[in-house]
Amino acid sequence: MPLKLFNTLGRELQEFRPLVPGKVGLYGCGPTVYKYAHLGNMRPYVVHDVLVRFLRSLGYEVTHVMNVTDVGHLSDDADEGEDKMVKSAEELHKGVLEIAAFYTEAFFRDTQRLNVARPTVVCPATAHIPEMIELVRRLEAKGYTYSAGGNLYFDVSKFPRYGELARIDLDELKAGARVELDPNKKHHADFVLWFTKSKFEGQALTWDSPWGRGYPGWHLECSAMSMKYLGESFDIHAGGIEHIPIHHTNEIAQSEAATGKKWVNYWIHNEWLTLxxxxxxxxxxxxxxxxxxxxxxxxxxxxxxxxxxxxxxxxxxxxxxxxxxxxxxxxxxxxxxxxxxxxxxxxxxxxxxxxxxxxxxxxxxxxxxxxxxxxxxxxxxxxxxxxxxxxxxxxxxxxxxxxxxxGLALASFERKAAAVDPALAAKVDALVAARAEAKKAKDFARADALRAEIAGLGVELRDSPSGTTWTLSGRAP
RNA sequence: GGCGCCGUACCCAAGUGGUAAGGGGGAGGUCUGCAAAACCUUCAUGCAUCGGUUCAAUUCCGAUCGGCGCCUCCA
Incomplete structure (x- = not known):
């Protein structure tokens, strides 16, 4: 039986056929590193990990690329759009990149604890600004851009297939339903490729570019980096379902407009964890x-x-x-x-x-x-x-x-008696020995009392013909 | 307003146009000095509600109720 995946592009189960036989290029949306990732954040990484593991078990050679978004994030709507990296940095009195490094490390510590294998390539956005600029130059050369109010925009009207992934009809989109309109945009679905001016002050990281000193648009990193490591067309792009309407839609537009090729064949989106x-x-x-x-x-x-x-x-x-x-x-x-x-x-x-x-x-x-x-x-x-x-x-x-x-690590699991605090272990061993004596003497009342005492330490006994073993109970005492 | 998802036993959760996987948990039993572990048996004529299509629907269609998500750079 062939592997079948639900492709968001087409909204149907499709047989998986890689571009190159025996090889798979997979790009998975990575973390934004301005705070700790919560349990909901971790779901896609486990999903991607299972996908990669399964593809490998089928014999594919998988190149798994994951970005680390360490630049340019709005805080939530309550703050009217303060840059999240800047905000975190201010709160902690640290530099933006220092913050990013800190939370990147925390992220990989957590994924490792979830037995998520590290991707083949982990690429931070700030290390790929030249690639992003190059991508924007290509778009500019092909006439997909316009500049207004100091920023360079992608012109969605030039890209007829815009919104195919999300099944968005540009004419039907209700402008400004929830968001204040950017008056510089010709169409409200247009998006910024390069900022030199922003309503958000205090951007900590800026770079020189043909359009002035500033910073890249928020969808650019995934397009530029995936193409760098996987080529201009690759097999699978995976991420959370919330990215379909904006982020992935815009990525497709700018990628395919730049190359003139189909960018990604299979789009895999995971649902959310609800609480x-x-x-x-x-x-x-x-x-x-x-x-x-x-x-x-x-x-x-x-x-x-x-x-x-x-x-x-x-x-x-x-x-x-x-x-x-x-x-x-x-x-x-x-x-x-x-x-x-x-x-x-x-x-x-x-x-x-x-x-x-x-x-x-x-x-x-x-x-x-x-x-x-x-x-x-x-x-x-x-x-x-x-x-x-x-x-x-x-x-x-x-x-x-x-x-x-x-990936449940069943092969390497050992009973964790060795990890127990030595003082506790010695105490329990002594009590177990005393109970064994009591049992030998048929003093079951005393044996049961000792069992209760041991249970009070958060330890569970198991008698067997070859003797008594013990383990910590599930919950910490 | 637009796009999308869900409602299955006490809990989590698969699934199918032909009569409800699995896990947790509960109950009974075997075993055990007692326990634990293990093993066995068992726990939805029922899949939100109401209609419709069909020989047959939990599975398809419609409506209703309820819950959730996205439309802002939340995974």
Whole structure:
């Protein structure tokens, strides 16, 4: 079965065919680095990671490019458009690039904790200003631009296919419905390619250009950098669904106007994480980050499992209860895989699996080929692990094969007794020994009292024929 | 005003024109000194509501109610 992806361009499931056989160029919208990324921000990176992992498991050589937006951001509407980088810098009394470096580092720390592989190329916008200027020069040479009020604009009327991705009809667009109109624009959908004048004061970073000292328009970086690293046409562009009407629409216009070629073949857009009453978005309330989860005693991979439990094109409803469910499920997967590792000498390689295991692995792949249906893929993983007809070595081999795509780190998981505070460990070990004595003496009342005492330390006991083992309970005491 | 999404059991969540995956959780059981773990059984004649199309709809169409997103550089 071929891989099918839902292409926003066309709004249908399409068979994936790369431009160059065996190779895939993928551009994923990266972070804006003026604050910590919250859990909602992290969803697309997990989605992109799963896509990349799956493509690689199918044998493709994937070049994954991700931008880091470290220039030019408005703050939200409450501030009437103060530059976000500038605002953060002022708040923290630091330079803009210093802020960007700080949050970039924080971002990659978080993605790493979510087991998101680092993209092949990570490109900061500020390091690619010459490429952006060059792109604007090409647009200017072809007559797609005009200048007004000190800024250079893209003229959407010159690009007939404008809005194809978002299915926007320029004549129907209601001008100024929510935003104050820029009087310099000929059409309100026109957008700035290069600023020398802005209603936003205090732009910290400016560059010389043929149009004067200033800074690039906000859509330029993705066009310029993707083409630099992936060529003027490439396979997949992925990002959040909110980018369809403006950001990606404008990227397409300026890219294809410049090159005269089709820019991107497949557009993949993920839906948002919704929070119900928790509200963590821009304006108010608590911002939930990966660090928040760690502080509350969760493994970041619990969140990854939670995300995989819903399809990337569906809104995912985050609740603590749902996250607890994901944590319990992931713990169950780990237990089963650990048990298999105890039973099996070694994982059987994918090409040596018996019929039952192979059928499970095939079903897993079929689910993933159907527009990356991770919920069904997870169900197939569970089916495999519960299938008594599959020998342990084969179950382990197939499970690890699946996890290479899911990225739940099942292969490397170890029981975390070693990570326990040594003082606590010594105390628990002593209590366990005392309880063993009591049990030996058939003093079950004392044994149960000791069990209760141990439980009070946040530790769970497990008796087995070969002795008693213990682990920390799920939640921190 | 425009564009778009969703409403499936206690929770999260797949899915299909032919009779509801998976996980969490609950209940019962086996096992266990007691637990835990594991294993077994079980928990929606039902998929927001009302109409329509159809031999057949949760799945298609329409309306209604409810929730959400984007239209500003939020992922």
């Amino acid at each position: 119900g009453k928790l509200k963590m978005s821009k304006s108010s309330g608590e911002t939930l980050t990966v660090q928040t989860l760690v502080d509350r005693g969760y493994d970041p991979l619990d969140y990854r499992y939670f995300l995989l439990g819903s399809h990337y094109r569906s809104q995912a409803a985050f609740t603590w209860e749902a996250l607890d469910g994901a944590r319990a499920a992931l713990a169950g997967l780990r237990e089963r895989v650990l048990a298999l590792r105890d039973k099996a000498a070694a994982p059987v390689p994918a090409d040596a699996l018996g019929a039952a295991a192979k059928a499970r692995l095939d079903a897993f792949r079929a689910a993933m080929e159907d527009d990356l249906s991770t919920p069904r893929a997870l169900a197939e993983l569970w089916g495999l692990l519960k299938d008594g007809a599959v020998p342990p070595g084969e179950a382990l081999g197939a499970a690890l094969e699946m996890d290479a795509v899911l």
